[in-house]
Amino acid sequence: MALATSPSPRRVIPGTPVYDGQAAMKGYALNAMCYSFNSQDNREAYRADPDAYCERFHLTPEQREACKSLNVMAMLNAGGNVYYLAKLAGIYHLNVQDIGAQQTGMSLEAFKAMLLAQGAN
Amino acid sequence: MALATSPSPRRVIPGTPVYDGQAAMKGYALNAMCYSFNSQDNREAYRADPDAYCERFHLTPEQREACKSLNVMAMLNAGGNVYYLAKLAGIYHLNVQDIGAQQTGMSLEAFKAMLLAQGAN
Amino acid sequence: MATVIGGYFTSHVPGIGHAIARGLKQDAYWKPFFDGLLPVQRWLADKKPDVAVVFYNDHGLNFFLDKMPTFAVGAAATYRNADEGWGLPVQNSFDGHQALSWHLIESLVNDEFDITTCQEMLVDHAVVVPFQLAYPDASHWPVKIVPIAINTVQHPLPSAKRCLALGRAVGKALASWGGDEKIVVMGTGGLSHQLEGGRAGFINKDYDQFCLDHLGPDPDALTKHSALDIVELAGSQGIEIVNWIAARGALGSGALVQKTRNYHIPISNTAAATLVLEPAA
Amino acid sequence: MATVIGGYFTSHVPGIGHAIARGLKQDAYWKPFFDGLLPVQRWLADKKPDVAVVFYNDHGLNFFLDKMPTFAVGAAATYRNADEGWGLPVQNSFDGHQALSWHLIESLVNDEFDITTCQEMLVDHAVVVPFQLAYPDASHWPVKIVPIAINTVQHPLPSAKRCLALGRAVGKALASWGGDEKIVVMGTGGLSHQLEGGRAGFINKDYDQFCLDHLGPDPDALTKHSALDIVELAGSQGIEIVNWIAARGALGSGALVQKTRNYHIPISNTAAATLVLEPAA
Numbered sequence: 001m002a003l004a005t006s007p008s009p010r011r012v013i014p015g016t017p018v019y020d021g022q023a024a025m026k027g028y029a030l031n032a033m034c035y036s037f038n039s040q041d042n043r044e045a046y047r048a049d050p051d052a053y054c055e056r057f058h059l060t061p062e063q064r065e066a067c068k069s070l071n072v073m074a075m076l077n078a079g080g081n082v083y084y085l086a087k088l089a090g091i092y093h094l095n096v097q098d099i100g101a102q103q104t105g106m107s108l109e110a111f112k113a114m115l116l117a118q119g120a121n
Numbered sequence: 122m123a124l125a126t127s128p129s130p131r132r133v134i135p136g137t138p139v140y141d142g143q144a145a146m147k148g149y150a151l152n153a154m155c156y157s158f159n160s161q162d163n164r165e166a167y168r169a170d171p172d173a174y175c176e177r178f179h180l181t182p183e184q185r186e187a188c189k190s191l192n193v194m195a196m197l198n199a200g201g202n203v204y205y206l207a208k209l210a211g212i213y214h215l216n217v218q219d220i221g222a223q224q225t226g227m228s229l230e231a232f233k234a235m236l237l238a239q240g241a242n
Numbered sequence: 243m244a245t246v247i248g249g250y251f252t253s254h255v256p257g258i259g260h261a262i263a264r265g266l267k268q269d270a271y272w273k274p275f276f277d278g279l280l281p282v283q284r285w286l287a288d289k290k291p292d293v294a295v296v297f298y299n300d301h302g303l304n305f306f307l308d309k310m311p312t313f314a315v316g317a318a319a320t321y322r323n324a325d326e327g328w329g330l331p332v333q334n335s336f337d338g339h340q341a342l343s344w345h346l347i348e349s350l351v352n353d354e355f356d357i358t359t360c361q362e363m364l365v366d367h368a369v370v371v372p373f374q375l376a377y378p379d380a381s382h383w384p385v386k387i388v389p390i391a392i393n394t395v396q397h398p399l400p401s402a403k404r405c406l407a408l409g410r411a412v413g414k415a416l417a418s419w420g421g422d423e424k425i426v427v428m429g430t431g432g433l434s435h436q437l438e439g440g441r442a443g444f445i446n447k448d449y450d451q452f453c454l455d456h457l458g459p460d461p462d463a464l465t466k467h468s469a470l471d472i473v474e475l476a477g478s479q480g481i482e483i484v485n486w487i488a489a490r491g492a493l494g495s496g497a498l499v500q501k502t503r504n505y506h507i508p509i510s511n512t513a514a515a516t517l518v519l520e521p522a523a
Numbered sequence: 524m525a526t527v528i529g530g531y532f533t534s535h536v537p538g539i540g541h542a543i544a545r546g547l548k549q550d551a552y553w554k555p556f557f558d559g560l561l562p563v564q565r566w567l568a569d570k571k572p573d574v575a576v577v578f579y580n581d582h583g584l585n586f587f588l589d590k591m592p593t594f595a596v597g598a599a600a601t602y603r604n605a606d607e608g609w610g611l612p613v614q615n616s617f618d619g620h621q622a623l624s625w626h627l628i629e630s631l632v633n634d635e636f637d638i639t640t641c642q643e644m645l646v647d648h649a650v651v652v653p654f655q656l657a658y659p660d661a662s663h664w665p666v667k668i669v670p671i672a673i674n675t676v677q678h679p680l681p682s683a684k685r686c687l688a689l690g691r692a693v694g695k696a697l698a699s700w701g702g703d704e705k706i707v708v709m710g711t712g713g714l715s716h717q718l719e720g721g722r723a724g725f726i727n728k729d730y731d732q733f734c735l736d737h738l739g740p741d742p743d744a745l746t747k748h749s750a751l752d753i754v755e756l757a758g759s760q761g762i763e764i765v766n767w768i769a770a771r772g773a774l775g776s777g778a779l780v781q782k783t784r785n786y787h788i789p790i791s792n793t794a795a796a797t798l799v800l801e802p803a804a
């Protein structure tokens with residue numbers, strides 16, 4: 001049995017991860033962990049011992065490392081879906097501008113200025 | 122605001138409860154309790170103290186009474202859905218022929234004979 | 243290119259699982275049903291499918307009324323069977339075929355089916371029993387599965403017409419799949435039966451024969467009845483025929499040959515049936 | 524007969540909830556957006572709707588990847604808001620309108636929409652924020668709701684065309700409803716924004732203006748783009764425009780008047796917009 005693939009090529013949108021089945025197959029454990037962070041108790045348990053919490057959800061080493069380093073791009077590459085990852089970011093009080101700056105390699109001030117500039121022109 | 126209703130009349134099929142929205146609006150608590158009986162621990166907790174267990178799921182008095190008396194028709198009238206009720210029946214080792222006999226007012230032997238007879242003709 | 247070897251249709255009554263657990267296959271009550279599976283076992287042993295696309299209905303194991311999908315498509319790596327509350331022995335897990343699942347999902351959404359995708363999913367007796375019947379000696383399931391669940395629990399139920407269209411869309415997706423697997427399509431449940439209400443024990447041999455006669459050559463004939471018509475004709479659980487109808491749709495529009503057919507009343511409260519349809523050579 | 528008073532469309536950025544909690548409405552950063560809501564508040568105070576049908580997308584509060592519906596319709600007696608993990612103050616629950624929910628569900632399944640029915644459902648900021656904006660002084664929500672969630676989380680997403688068809692089917696069902704309620708239709712989310720990837724912070728004023736210009740008079744113009752086209756044009760969360768498109772569909776085919784419109788860049792990472800469309804007299 002050959003490694004079968006879908007006949008339709010995957011659409012590529014520059015700078016834009018599309019959370020399709022291919023991404024989903026990598027990320028289930030990571031996203032399941034992040035979904036659990038809707039609960040305050042779970043957020044506190046994670047803060048208290050991230051390694052043990054990641055272990056409970058059977059994260060891959062790549063996913064653990066991405067979480068540990070709070071590297072959003074690495075989390076995305078490890079199958080994270082931004083809707084759930086946002087809850088992990090929330091634990092560290094990182095808002096969408098903080099993670100925008102991190103992913104684009106800008107300073108927070110530069111990222112905010114870029115957003116404001118789009119309103120001006 | 123008048124008590125609004127759907128314009129389409131409800132289809133009546135003799136002897137056959139149709140589990141539509143009208144039924145669903147009555148039965149959520151009862152069905153939620155029965156769904157919990159997929160777990161052995163929960164089945165044991167129910168057996169140990171049915172009243173406390175019904176209380177936990179906020180059953181209506183009508184639903185509690187139906188459960189207590191193991192009266193399937195009363196459970197259906199109280200909004201029970203047979204797919205979930207079957208799990209409550211299972212706690213008492215009542216199979217689908219036992220509850221068939223109960224609902225039709227036949228003896229178990231007569232109900233089984235009725236089923237066999239339908240194969241014969 | 244992948245090949246669809248044909249369709250295997252059978253009842254999935256939980257009592258069958260109990261009978262297997264208790265070693266009752268040769269018992270006079272059960273033998274006429276179990277014997278009907280022998281040709282299915284031989285057919286599968288001959289054809290050796292790699293994957294099964296299984297149309298079935300959940301009975302309150304994986305889905306509750308808080309989130310009740312009309313159509314749910316599995317996309318899990320593994321599907322566990324679990325305790326349903328009646329003492330059925332829990333069976334082995336199934337391996338999923340995730341790449342094929344996602345291919346079907348992409349194609350179905352593109353064709354305007356508003357499916358629910360399930361990356362984690364427990365499968366109940368409606369999936370497990372047909373495999374116990376088909377592979378009685380298996381120490382592990384020899385096929386990967388893609389389970390597709392159709393709502394038969396909470397009305398309004400999808401019409402037979404919509405279920406046939408779903409199946410046809412699955413068939414179209416299978417035809418465009420780039421793998422080289424051999425695929426069997428399965429439809430489980432039915433035939434006529436009713437568990438609840440004053441009409442409990444209702445069976446309708448005429449309607450069942452109509453379904454068995456027309457499913458292969460003229461499945462559209464089964465879609466002239468609405469879901470509530472079918473509830474009236476086949477009993478409230480007889481509506482499970484929609485799983486057969488959807489599976490039939492996935493076999494496409496080519497001519498089919500009936501490889502085996504069995505019909506027996508009663509198994510538990512149910513008119514039990516088994517059918518294999520194969521593409522004409 | 525029930526009356527549809529019109530459609531209220533707005534962004535639902537969580538940051539809006541934070542700004543309200545911190546009393547920042549008059550802050551220079553926030554004022555251009557919040558001021559855009561004043562005409563909406565007056566319009567609702569004037570029209571006094573009894574029920575809101577709310578098209579929105581869940582952000583990982585009620586739905587997880589184990590059971591991800593394309594379209595989910597609420598049928599609950601009560602919808603609770605809950606902790607989403609970011610410190611947003613939990614808002615009051617909403618009363619459901621169960622009879623209307625089931626009427627919509629019956630009609631949608633009859634029209635071959637394969638919805639998931641939700642008899643229990645948590646509603647997140649995408650439902651709550653638009654009500655905080657519309658009824659800033661409410662001690663309890665003055666309308667009952669029927670929430671309809673559209674998948675924007677797990678691709679494949681439904682197309683704009685399918686979402687418009689869903690909305691039109693809801694509009695048809697509202698037209699056949701026997702009650703005498705005044706109904707407001709809501710679409711929440713957007714406009715262009717993207718949170719993840721190297722293009723985080725992406726905004727597309729031209730596409731947003733195209734949407735705002737055409738939504739009322741020519742919603743079909745918005746369906747020439749596929750879901751992935753819209754992700755490219757509007758950013759990966761800009762796809763939330765499908766909630767607006769579906770809500771627009773529910774307003775039917777009659778002419779609409781634009782009562783108010785506001786567009787402001789940025790609120791948080793988002794091009795924020797507010798729009799009210801009303802049936803022409």
Ligand SMILES: [Fe+3]
Pocket residue numbers: 254255301368431432479482
């Ligand atoms: Fe069944």
Ligand SMILES: [Fe+3]
Pocket residue numbers: 535536582649712713760763
């Ligand atoms: Fe959003």
